[in-house]
Amino acid sequence: MVELSNTDTAEVFSAFNEITKLGHEQVVYCYDEPTGLKAIIAIHNTVLGPALGGTRMWTYNNDQEALIDVLRLSRGMTYKAAISGLNLGGGKAVIIGDPKKLKNEAFLRRFGRFVDSLSGRYITAEDMNMSTADMVQISYETDYVMGMPESMRGSGDPSPVTAYGVYMGMKASAKKAYGSDDLNGKKIAVQGVGQVGHYLVNHLINEGAKVTITDINESNIKRVTDKHKVEVVGTDAIYDVDADIYAPCAMGATINDDSLNRIKASVICGAANNQLAQEVKHGKMLQEQGMLYAPDFLVNAGGIINIFPELMGHYNKDLALQQTEGIYDKSMEIFNKAETEGKTTHQAALEIAEKRIADMGKVKLAY
Numbered sequence: 147m148v149e150l151s152n153t154d155t156a157e158v159f160s161a162f163n164e165i166t167k168l169g170h171e172q173v174v175y176c177y178d179e180p181t182g183l184k185a186i187i188a189i190h191n192t193v194l195g196p197a198l199g200g201t202r203m204w205t206y207n208n209d210q211e212a213l214i215d216v217l218r219l220s221r222g223m224t225y226k227a228a229i230s231g232l233n234l235g236g237g238k239a240v241i242i243g244d245p246k247k248l249k250n251e252a253f254l255r256r257f258g259r260f261v262d263s264l265s266g267r268y269i270t271a272e273d274m275n276m277s278t279a280d281m282v283q284i285s286y287e288t289d290y291v292m293g294m295p296e297s298m299r300g301s302g303d304p305s306p307v308t309a310y311g312v313y314m315g316m317k318a319s320a321k322k323a324y325g326s327d328d329l330n331g332k333k334i335a336v337q338g339v340g341q342v343g344h345y346l347v348n349h350l351i352n353e354g355a356k357v358t359i360t361d362i363n364e365s366n367i368k369r370v371t372d373k374h375k376v377e378v379v380g381t382d383a384i385y386d387v388d389a390d391i392y393a394p395c396a397m398g399a400t401i402n403d404d405s406l407n408r409i410k411a412s413v414i415c416g417a418a419n420n421q422l423a424q425e426v427k428h429g430k431m432l433q434e435q436g437m438l439y440a441p442d443f444l445v446n447a448g449g450i451i452n453i454f455p456e457l458m459g460h461y462n463k464d465l466a467l468q469q470t471e472g473i474y475d476k477s478m479e480i481f482n483k484a485e486t487e488g489k490t491t492h493q494a495a496l497e498i499a500e501k502r503i504a505d506m507g508k509v510k511l512a513y
Contacts, residue, residue, distance in 0.1 A: 161213060168217050172267070176260040181253045184243060185260065186212055188220035189268050190236040193507045196266055197237025198292065198450065198457070199223040200273030201257070201284075203245045216240040218398065218420045223450070226443040228499035229476065232454050237268040245275040251283050258287030266290050271304070271453055274341065278303055292453045301456040301466070304449035308417060309345030311448025311470045315440045316391060316415040318477035323413045323438045324390070327474075330354035335389040335411065337381075338396025339366045342417040342446075346395060347374060360384040361396070385409055392416070399423040401439075406431050415440035422492060429490035441480065441495035445473055 165173055171192060176185040189197040199220055206212040216238050224236025241248075241257065261270050261284065271293035272281055278295045285291045294300025316334075321327040334350055335358045336343055343359075344366065350357050351374045358377040361367050367378055379387060385408040392411040394400045398420030406428065414421070414437060421442045422428040432439045448470040455461045484494040 164213060164217055168221050170217060170220065172264075173213075173217075174260070174264070176257070178256045181250075181256045182243065182248055183241065183253055183256050183260075184209075185239055185241045185257055186216045187239045187260065187264065187268055188216040188237060189264075190217075190220040190238075191224040191503065192235035192267060193503050193510065194224075194227060195233040195235050196269055197223070197235040198227070198269040198271065198453065199236060199238035200271045200293070200449075201239040201241060201276050202273040203241040203243065203249070203275040205244050206240070206242050209242070212240050212242050215398075222419050222443045224503070225496065225499040226447045226450055228502045229444050229495060230447045230451055231502075232450065234450065234454065234457075238273075239268070239270055249280070254280055254283035255287045258284035258291070261290055262288035264290070269457065271449075292456050294456070299461065301452050301461050301463075303341075304452045305341040306345045307452035307463075307466055307470055308342045308446055308449040309349065310467060311451070311473045312342070312346055312393070312395075312415065312417045312445050313349040314471055314474040315445030315477045316393065316413075318474045318481070319413045319415045319438055319440045320391070322478065322481045328353075331356065332391060333387075333389045334358070334391045334393060335384050335387040336360075336393045336395055337384045337400060337416070338394070338418065339370050340396070343393075343395035344370050346393065346417060347376065351376070358384070358387045358389065394418040394421050401428050401432070403428075406435065409437070412436070413438045413440070415445055416442070417446045418442060419446065425492060429492040433490045438481065439491050440477055441492050443499075444476060444480065444495050447473065 170188055170190050172189040174187045220236050220238035223238055227234040269290045269292055281291050281293050296302040317327040330353055333356045336347055337360055339347055339359050339361045347357055347370055359370055360379050360381050362381055385405045389411045391413040392409050393416035395417040398418050401421045402423035419442055451470050452466040480491055480494045484491045
């Protein structure tokens with residue numbers, strides 16, 4: 147089911163083309179004039195369970211950019227849950243606009259009503275520019291929200307666990323590429339030190355890595371430099387840094403034609419979603435250039451792993467961290483599968499995720 151409003155015919159066909167191409171089940175456009183809310187909720191696949199994925203708020207250049215982002219993000223959530231062995235489907239929401247200007251209680255609660263109208267097919271949580279406090283406001287209008295504060299027996303901010311999972315994936319990547327998972331002395335370029343990136347830097351510095359950072363937000367940079375000795379470069383210069391590992395932890399599509407001619411690292415492993423601008427083309431280019439790529443939807447799965455026990459009603463942070471450590475072994479499995487079968491690491495990861503969805507689809511059909 148696709149619900150579209152206030153769009154002309156040309157936009158409808160464009161939207162349907164994008165939705166069909168990525169195989170989504172449902173896309174809902176949300177608009178509320180009194181609060182100024184404009185949002186899109188995308189449900190990609192619910193074979194494994196209800197679609198869970200965070201809500202991102204961003205100042206998109208146009209509605210088409212927002213649609214493409216939410217479609218790619220929700221698809222990534224499907225694969226993230228599947229490869230992590232979770233009984234969840236993939237969904238995502240984007241809110242269009244400046245969070246500093248638009249976010250207030252009425253705005254967030256109105257969004258909560260849109261989430262509630264889907265009757266549990268989509269469960270939201272926090273993402274970029276959304277906090278646990280925002281989830282509380284949303285929860286006043288719907289039960290279908292996770293990532294509640296720990297004081298309310300929720301799982302809290304998932305960012306530290308997401309960062310821990312990326313750290314585990316990075317250690318596995320170093321083991322595969324360099325023969326040891328010790329990051330002491332490794333030169334690591336971190337693009338984006340926001341909600342997840344700054345926690346990742348903590349792990350890297352504690353292990354003795356030499357870290358270079360960049361971010362569009364000066365306050366994010368200051369938060370890191372006040373605590374750690376790191377090198378800071380401009381947002382574009384990060385691609386030219388002499389590094390062993392490049393860690394994209396901001397927006398997606400930073401692995402593209404331009405950056406692949408500039409990145410010097412042998413390993414790419416970061417927290418950003420949809421890092422490959424064109425999955426097949428740039429996955430192949432990485433393989434041909436001998437660069438080891440840790441599939442994003444695997445290594446950044448710590449957040450959803452952290453939230454899942456909350457959804458089941460028995461959140462335990464120690465257990466969530468223990469399960470997140472499994473990203474190390476799963477990464478090694480994928481690297482070895484790709485090497486043995488002559489495939490890109492991205493394709494190897496997709497095949498594992500898609501097989502689980504297909505297998506569980508057969509189980510559901512048996513009823």
